[in-house]
Amino acid sequence: MKKITLGILAHVDAGKTTLSENILYRCRVINSPGRVDNRDTFLDTDPVERLRGITVYSKEARFTYEGVSYTLIDTPGHSDFYKDLERSLYALDAAILVISASEGVQAHTRLLYSACKKLSIPVYIYINKMDMPGVEKSQIMTDIRQSLMIDNPVDMSLDYMEEFSVVSEEYIEKYLDGRFSEDDVADIIEDGLAVPVYAGSALKGLGVEELLHGLSLYSRPHDITGADSIVIRIKRSSTMERMTYVKVLKGSVEVRGEYFGEKISQIRQYNGERYECVDRLEAGDTGYLLGPEKPLAGMCIRDGIEDMYGISMATPVISVAVTSKDTDDILLMRYLKEYEVEEPSLNVSKGSNNKDIIIDVMGKMYLDVLKGKFKERFHIELEYSKIRVLYKETIRGSAMGLGHFEPLRHYAHVELELIEGAYGSGIEVVSEVSEDIIDKNYQANILNSLMRYRHKGILTGSQLTDVKIVLRYARAHKKHTSGADFYEASKRAVRCALNFADNVLLEPYYDFEIELPFEALNRLTFDLNNMGAETNIGVEGDIAIVTGSAPVICLSDYMDELKSYTKGCARMYLADVNYRPCHNTEEVVRSLDYRQSFDVHNTSDSVICEGGASKVIDYMSAIDRYGFYEKESTEDVARLVKSTFIGTIGTDEIDEIMSKTGGQNKGRDVRKVKKTVLPVATSGSSKKVYKAKEKYLVVDGYNVIHAFADLKELMEVSLDAARGALLDKMSNYRGYVGYPVMVVFDAYRVKGGTEHVETYNGNVLVVYTKEAQTADHFIECFARVHAADYDITVVTSDGLEQSMVRGYGCTIISSREFEQLVGSASIL
Structure with a gap:
């Protein structure tokens, strides 16, 4: 039996959960479809989801249709919970992208389609709410073609075989010769050369059967990781047991077998809140493993070896200091670290003053959800302060750095170069050191240390990004070197290099789309110009549509002001955060008042052994003492x-x-x-x-x-x-x-x-x-x-x-x- 993991994606209020309910009803998983407004849906069972009427956590349901076994993943639609959705994407064989006929393609819709495209996930579009008055399918198809930049959206209600064949001359010839088949259509969808488009009403069940038939006919197992199995997320059961959600891509995983070197005591497959225990997961299956404590989201087994997979396509934009009157900071930090296993993007850390506990989130709505979750699980009330935009730092050009770590009976020496990377490239780590100088196992240890550590810049103590780190030289001691020594030396070398670099502060920018009455356009353009925004303006009748990008700090609270001067007649969609040079660097650096000499966890000082005792020296003294390695010509x-x-x-x-x-x-x-x-x-x-x-x-x-x-x-x-x-x-x-x-x-x-x-x-x-x-x-x-x-x-x-x-x-x-x-x- 073919096994397909199917995701449903959409912007808020497009009808994603309603479509999920109707699919499960038609496949006889539930007796009647639930409704969001009645708070009785099959998958949105968390109290906060039923209270707010939105999906916050991805959940699974299972059904069979036309001989295909499906695992359906209903994902969050709100951008504040995008990281949860992003983790689910790697498990998908196909995705249903739901678009509201009354609202058309939104900014978040573009983000979702772009994410699927990056991961080569075949997309099936379902236009919902076609029963709404004034809706014209041809306009929506044009919107899909232009806004999502899809060359070949195919209306599946028409004679679609010819529409699919026009993607290439080879398929046109096969169509004219009568050799063009359903398998060719499946190939075209799998390769992303065309996107099938279905239309209907999820609430009334219109177009749902056609969508399911198309999925059964054309969808195929899909994998871009090349792994044996991948860890998608970690969560806790109702009895607080740790569960590792995995998808098996090759081979099998069995009860009483091992996963990441730890024994599996139980395997569960959930269907809403209910689950059944199984003895094994075969290729194509997903399930929760109980027993292993080591795996984390983003890990995988590749060719029998523990590894990492995936890329991050979204980044948190808000940093918050967290406190609680119900417990001390030590216990609060422990609770946050425990929860961070389930939500890795929190990035729990100590502030630069070494006192505040800092977390990173995608938006303010997530803070409310987190507060409720901690009240429910840990019985404490969280309090937030120092809410600010999450800045990042990078460099221009390049700079060399040296880190030496030699306390008594320890030894590690690292020299590296930081090189400017492209915006959005993250951290790249490579070695250009010969194995004649240092063993490859030591080199792997250094590269892993550099990749795992969350390096901070020296302007504001913000996360370092968009930098290529090149290992130029390293030495170890035959007896006294351990992996922890290179961890210390490498992070000191990075900080040393930053002191010689041209440092650049980055701030997050939102891509936005604002619809408002034409008479309010002058006020909006005036405000956006003051923000330093880049804009494009279009007019449809008496409605102005403004798209562009602007700093998050300027747009995050702008919606209230926008509603005020348009008397509630405006809509704003924010999506696709990216980082660019800060528009007011000096002001931000001055206000944050980061002092790197006080940041003892991110020091550029080296440690030497002198007179049988450890001695700390600054980075300039270390360079004077050891110099930089020069390679023979x-x-x-x-x-x-x-x-x-x-x-x-x-x-x-x-x-x-x-x-x-x-x-x-x-x-x-x-x-x-x-x-x-x-x-x-x-x-x-x-x-x-x-x-x-x-x-x-x-x-x-x-x-x-x-x-x-x-x-x-x-x-x-x-x-x-x-x-x-x-x-x-x-x-x-x-x-x-x-x-x-x-x-x-x-x-x-x-x-x-x-x-x-x-x-x-x-x-x-x-x-x-x-x-x-x-x-x-x-x-x-x-x-x-x-x-x-x-x-x-x-x-x-x-x-x-x-x-x-x-x-x-x-x-x-x-x-x-x-x-x-x-x-x-x-x-x-």
């Missing part, structure tokens, strides 16, 4: 390798390279890789200069790692950590023996690998060979070219390599012997 590396292989490097040039590695450790960042500038070698520049030979130690890196017992054991855990440990040993040994040390790692199995040279701790030269070149080959060539000028000792246990370099007069030390020498040096 390809030309520099090429010169060294070329000179080694063709023998054109001279003694003076070797001396300069050796001098680069002759210093001792400076500063506490012993894992810092400094830039090595290698001299240009020109043909004929080699000169034989008689002098006593200086010692030079060349180490076959991986040969030694396999020989040293501790390094071999560490390599089983992380090759990167083993390399770092070897280089630590070589740095210490270099200080003990007093002559230059070179460590060579081969990369002959690394596809596309290129030559790479670094200095480690300022006193050890590290060479990574290129693809198809072994360390043995490099060391043999280096010995052949430079043995006449240097007293070279080679550390390796490779018998063939030993015989080759011994022929050039080099001294040989086996890796086992070298382990004892290094051990003796460390004791001394």
